[in-house]
Amino acid sequence: MTVMIYPPALLFILSASSCSTQQVISFQNDIDPILSEKCLRCHKPPDGIGYIRTGLDMETYDTLMKGTIFGTVIVPGDSKRSVINKLTEGRAGELMKMPHGDANKLTMDEIKLLQLWVNQGALNN
Numbered sequence: 001m002t003v004m005i006y007p008p009a010l011l012f013i014l015s016a017s018s019c020s021t022q023q024v025i026s027f028q029n030d031i032d033p034i035l036s037e038k039c040l041r042c043h044k045p046p047d048g049i050g051y052i053r054t055g056l057d058m059e060t061y062d063t064l065m066k067g068t069i070f071g072t073v074i075v076p077g078d079s080k081r082s083v084i085n086k087l088t089e090g091r092a093g094e095l096m097k098m099p100h101g102d103a104n105k106l107t108m109d110e111i112k113l114l115q116l117w118v119n120q121g122a123l124n125n
């Protein structure tokens with residue numbers, strides 16, 4: 001019989017995931033496609049309305065992490081305090097809910113992915 005010895009980090013991840021399985025979210029594969037499909041239209045220079053109003057450009061990881069002219073919208077590791085999660089989860093109210101308009105609504109899965117990705121450190125992975 002072989003005995004599996006788990007490294008401490010893995011054990012931590014296993015025990016930290018209470019109910020759902022803890023998949024590692026990838027910016028390239030999971031997050032960027034959501035932003036491109038549902039946010040980029042309004043959040044890219046020169047004429048996206050969200051870009052014009054706030055300076056938030058979602059074309060690349062770096063511009064996203066730069067945030068708005070008022071400050072960053074992502075606190076790595078802390079979706080509770082991240083503006084991007086507050087807005088997509090509707091925690092800032094219906095008026096501010098992102099994306100604006102009904103055409104690009106996020107699914108529950110997409111909202112969850114954004115939350116997990118931020119909680120996992122908002123990595124450029």
Ligand code: HEC
Binds near residue numbers: 040042095098101
């Ligand atoms: C139809 C256009 C539109 C779409 C689509 C859109 N936004 Fe926005 N966004 C705006 C506008 C306009 C603002 C400026 C603030 C306002 O008017 O509510 C904004 C502002 C923001 C801000 C900055 C809020 C602040 O004041 O700090 C964040 C974060 C944001 N959007 C995230 C998103 C995300 C994430 C998506 C995709 C899921 C998205 N937006 C899709 C139009 C849009």
